[in-house]
Amino acid sequence: MGKKLIITEKPSVAREFAKALKEQMKSYTGYMESEGYIITWCVGHLVMLSYPEAYDESYRRWSLDTIPFIPQIYKYEVIDNVKKQFEIVKMLFHREDVDVIYNAGDSGREGEYIQRLVLQEAGYNKNAELRRIWIDSQTEEEILRGIKEAKDMSAYDNLSDAAYLRAKEDYLMGINFSRALTLKYGYPVKELLKLNKSVISVGRVMTCVQGMVVNREREIRNFEKTPFYKITAVFENGGSSEENICYAGEWKVTPESSFFESSKLYKESGFLKEEDAKRFLEELKQVTECKVACVERKKESKNPPLLYNLAELQNECSKLFKISPDETLKIAQELYEKKMTTYPRTDARVLSSAVAKEIKKNLSGLKNIAAMRPYVEEILADNPTGKLLKSRYVNDKQITDHYAIIPTGQGLNAFASLSAAAKKVYEIIVRRFLSIFYPAAIYRKTSLETKIGKESFFSNYKVLEEEGYLKVLNYSFKKQEKETAEGNSESEKLPDESLQDFLKNVKKNQLVNKKELAIKEGETSPPKRYNSGSIILAMENAGQLIEDEELREQIKGSGIGTSATRAEILKKLVSNGYLALNKKTQIITPTILGEMIYEVVKVSIRPLLDPKLTASWEKGLTQVAEGQITSQVYLEKLNDFVIRRTNYVKSQNAATMSLHQVFKNIQKYY
Numbered sequence: 001m002g003k004k005l006i007i008t009e010k011p012s013v014a015r016e017f018a019k020a021l022k023e024q025m026k027s028y029t030g031y032m033e034s035e036g037y038i039i040t041w042c043v044g045h046l047v048m049l050s051y052p053e054a055y056d057e058s059y060r061r062w063s064l065d066t067i068p069f070i071p072q073i074y075k076y077e078v079i080d081n082v083k084k085q086f087e088i089v090k091m092l093f094h095r096e097d098v099d100v101i102y103n104a105g106d107s108g109r110e111g112e113y114i115q116r117l118v119l120q121e122a123g124y125n126k127n128a129e130l131r132r133i134w135i136d137s138q139t140e141e142e143i144l145r146g147i148k149e150a151k152d153m154s155a156y157d158n159l160s161d162a163a164y165l166r167a168k169e170d171y172l173m174g175i176n177f178s179r180a181l182t183l184k185y186g187y188p189v190k191e192l193l194k195l196n197k198s199v200i201s202v203g204r205v206m207t208c209v210q211g212m213v214v215n216r217e218r219e220i221r222n223f224e225k226t227p228f229y230k231i232t233a234v235f236e237n238g239g240s241s242e243e244n245i246c247y248a249g250e251w252k253v254t255p256e257s258s259f260f261e262s263s264k265l266y267k268e269s270g271f272l273k274e275e276d277a278k279r280f281l282e283e284l285k286q287v288t289e290c291k292v293a294c295v296e297r298k299k300e301s302k303n304p305p306l307l308y309n310l311a312e313l314q315n316e317c318s319k320l321f322k323i324s325p326d327e328t329l330k331i332a333q334e335l336y337e338k339k340m341t342t343y344p345r346t347d348a349r350v351l352s353s354a355v356a357k358e359i360k361k362n363l364s365g366l367k368n369i370a371a372m373r374p375y376v377e378e379i380l381a382d383n384p385t386g387k388l389l390k391s392r393y394v395n396d397k398q399i400t401d402h403y404a405i406i407p408t409g410q411g412l413n414a415f416a417s418l419s420a421a422a423k424k425v426y427e428i429i430v431r432r433f434l435s436i437f438y439p440a441a442i443y444r445k446t447s448l449e450t451k452i453g454k455e456s457f458f459s460n461y462k463v464l465e466e467e468g469y470l471k472v473l474n475y476s477f478k479k480q481e482k483e484t485a486e487g488n489s490e491s492e493k494l495p496d497e498s499l500q501d502f503l504k505n506v507k508k509n510q511l512v513n514k515k516e517l518a519i520k521e522g523e524t525s526p527p528k529r530y531n532s533g534s535i536i537l538a539m540e541n542a543g544q545l546i547e548d549e550e551l552r553e554q555i556k557g558s559g560i561g562t563s564a565t566r567a568e569i570l571k572k573l574v575s576n577g578y579l580a581l582n583k584k585t586q587i588i589t590p591t592i593l594g595e596m597i598y599e600v601v602k603v604s605i606r607p608l609l610d611p612k613l614t615a616s617w618e619k620g621l622t623q624v625a626e627g628q629i630t631s632q633v634y635l636e637k638l639n640d641f642v643i644r645r646t647n648y649v650k651s652q653n654a655a656t657m658s659l660h661q662v663f664k665n666i667q668k669y670y
Contacts, residue, residue, distance in 0.1 A: 001099075002097050002099030002128075003033075003037060003095075003097050003099070004036060004098070004099070004102060005039075005093070005095075005100065006037060006102040006104050007039075007040050007042065007092075007101070007102070007105070007118070008042070010041055010042065010043055010044065013041065013337070014032065016138045016339070017143055018032055018039055019140070020140040021034070021147075029088065030088035031088060038092055038095075040088065040089050042085070042089070042114055042118060043082055044082075044114065045117070046079060046086045046089070046117070047077065047078055047079065047086070047117035047118060048077065049074060049075070049076055049168075049171050052066070054077065055071060055075060062179050063183070064650050067175075067646050067650070068176050068642055068643045068647065069175055070172065070642065070643065076117060076120065086118070089118060090123070093119070093122050093123065095125060096125060098125055098128050099127065099129065100129045100130075101119075101125075101130050102132070102147065103116075103131070103132045103133065103153055106345075107135055107343060107401060107402065108345050108401055109163045109401075109564070110163065112160050113167060116160050116163070130154075131153055132150055132151050132152070132153045132155065132156050133147055134151070134156075137336065137339065137342040137343060138336060138339050158625050158627045161625070162622070162625035164631070165624060165631055165638070168635070169638055172639070172642045173202070173608075176646045177203075177608070177642075177645065177649070178200060178201050180604075180646050180649040180650060181605075181649060184604070184649055185604075186198035186199060188659045189596050189597070189600070192660065193593055193663075195593070200597055201576055202597070202605070202608060204608065205569050206572060207601055207608040207609065208560055208611055209560065209569055209570065210573055210597070211610075211611075212530070212535070212538060213535070216527060217529070217589060217595075219526065219527050223524075223526035223527070225524055225525075226266060226272075227274075227522070227523045228266035228271065228272060228522055229273070229276075229277035230250060230251065230269055230522060231250070231271075231280060231284070231517065231518075232249070232251070233248070233249045233450070233452070233516065233517050234246050234247070235247055235248075235249060235450055235513065235514055237502055237506075237510075245499055246499075246515060247499060248459060249448070249457030250269060250457060250458055251455060251457050251458075252269045252457075256455075256456070258454070258455070278519065284514075287453040287455075289453055290452050290514050291510060292451075292508060292509065292512060293450065293456065293508070294447075294448070294449035296446070298444075298445050299445070300444075300462070301441070301442050303392075304435040304468075305432065306350065306393065307349050307351070307433065307436065308349070308405045308428075309346050309348055310344055310346060310347070310405070310563040311540040312537075313344075314329065314533055314567065315534060315536055315537050317425060317428075318532045318536075318586045319533055320424070320428070320477075322583075322585065324571075324586065325566065327421070329344065329345075331419075331421060331422045335422065335425070335426055338411045338414040338418075339408055339410045340408060340410065340411040340412070340415070340426060341407055342405055342406050342407075343402045343405075345562075345563045346402035346404060347540075347563050348400070348403050349398075349404050350392070350394060350398050350399065351406070352396050353389060353394055355403055356388045356389050356393075359384060359385055359388055360380065360384065361409060362406060362408055363376050363384060363409065364380070364409060365409020366434070369415075371476065372434065375472055379434065382437075387437070388437065391436065393436045406433045407426070407433055427476060428475070438469035438471070438472055439466070440469065441464060441466060441467060441468035441470045442464075442466035442468060443462050443463065443464055443465060444465050445460070445462050446463075461499075461503055463500060529589060531585070531586040532570065535588055538611075539561055539569075540559040540560075540563075541559060542559060542560060542612055559618060560614050560618065561618065573594075578590070578594035579591065591670075592669075596666065599659070600659075607641075620637075621634070
């Protein structure tokens with residue numbers, strides 16, 4: 001009987017496989033071996049695409065004469081600093097006593113690519129069967145299940161095709177576009193900004209994100225503030241002095257108003273000129289009739305949010321802890337490798353039905369966290385599996401490679417060794433997970449329309465009646481204010497007990513007194529700058545910063561980049577000096593260099609700045625992975641795009657773009 005060879009992405013994962021197999025493993029340089037198994041590993045990428053000079057030495061020198069560069073057959077080479085490990089893996093692949101080779105790479109597109117390249121370049125014993133292990137966590141049960149249920153590697157050929165295409169796409173665009181733009185515009189950019197180098201680096205995803213940040217910054221610069229003047233009122237219920245209860249309201253125009261469809265207004269509740277507001281205020285003071293014209297009461301429920309995918313986790317960590325997406329991913333990966341959470345590089349925010357059926361295992365383990373024990377015991381006493389399976393948190397159709405990030409209930413012995421930041425990230429994952437087993441939070445909303453004569457003032461109050469899932473989100477790392485009031489108007493605030501009683505009993509046509517009238521000055525606000533979390537969400541949603549989680553779920557699948565690459569793209573833009581990231585606030589702004597390169601791209605390869613187009617490339621890769629289109633069709637479109645756009649840049653007269661004028665326009669902001 002032959003041996004089974006398992007190759008993982010890195011040594012730490014190999015050790016987890018060895019522990020799960022419970023075999024007497026003997027360690028050798030670069031691998032472990034027992035009676036039945038050999039376990040080896042990559043160290044990230046072992047093989048890469050060769051640089052153009054590997055095809056022809058003349059390509060080493062950057063020249064417009066040698067682009068567009070489109071290889072007919074791509075060349076690959078072993079990365080210099082990992083050649084030793086590659087040779088060990090190659091030796092093991094060719095051992096005649098190996099009858100099964102398990103690809104246990106990271107369960108995703110990039111992990112597939114790393115492993116396939118090694119198989120491609122190293123070759124292997126052709127008598128050996130090739131199988132793919134696909135797991136969602138590194139717990140012992142999941143590893144053993146992955147080995148037992150490993151599919152023939154050919155089942156992942158489409159995913160492999162998409163992975164190869166993604167690499168070729170980045171390679172072709174990076175080499176051709178960066179060379180073309182550098183040769184045309186690099187020197188003048190270098191001279192204007194007094195830089196040491198003149199390389200202009202662009203990419204399919206990177207340049208699109210850069211464009212999103214530059215566009216947002218320019219929207220802010222060009223925004224013209226509009227002042228407006230609102231009318232507010234304070235009313236009292238007209239009882240005895242001890243019983244008087246006050247509430248606030250804000251004027252809004254209605255069809256009955258004397259200002260209906262007036263050109264003097266900003267939107268429906270503010271005056272454009274202060275003198276008009278003052279005149280109106282004086283008119284209101286003369287009116288004595290004041291009554292509650294309408295009372296509307298209703299209950300509102302708010303469901304627990306969907307589970308975390310990587311983008312949502314990165315956005316939350318940016319808001320709560322002011323840590324970058326790259327740092328969040330590192331922490332999420334650490335928690336995964338310590339068996340504490342499931343696979344982090346996921347786009348899904350729901351669970352599979354198979355996982356939901358076994359969810360008691362995850363829950364039971366969390367009883368070992370003292371702060372979580374009361375919640376877990378409450379959940380376990382109430383048929384969690386049955387309820388979960390019928391909920392919106394389980395949907396097999398919304399899962400491609402992996403389900404949402406949840407705690408495994410294991411690995412808790414490693415908790416003490418975590419950094420303070422990692423402990424916080426783990427806590428929000430656990431609490432988000434536990435919250436889905438709880439009912440919705442129930443609010444009582446009361447809306448009042450109070451009339452002074454024929455002019456209407458509106459008041460909105462929202463009181464939490466049933467806490468529901470909110471009690472689980474009582475984070476240890478910050479003081480939680482109960483979510484008892486929220487809204488848009490100034491009058492919407494947490495009412496005290498006497499005001500709550502008034503809101504319960506107030507009736508239509510009830511007379512009230514106007515106690516106070518005032519003018520509140522305001523002005524329109526420019527759009528917000530992206531922060532490191534909101535840019536990740538915008539990338540996930542093809543350039544749209546969609547705050548509403550339900551809407552985000554509806555358009556999911558049309559993003560820029562992938563969950564595995566977005567943090568790295570942002571990090572690269574910052575390290576290239578194209579974007580600046582404020583570590584304290586996590587706010588992202590362009591640099592003057594980033595703006596100059598944006599201008600160069602805008603006049604030469606403008607499609608790179610279009611989020612929808614960039615998202616369509618990513619959608620195409622997904623279609624290849626799902627077998628909807630062939631890799632040949634995709635590659636032909638890719639080659640055509642690169643050739644056309646490179647030739648267009650070559651044909652441009654660099655003088656047609658006045659970089660000096662652009663620089664002059666931008667310089668004043670830096």
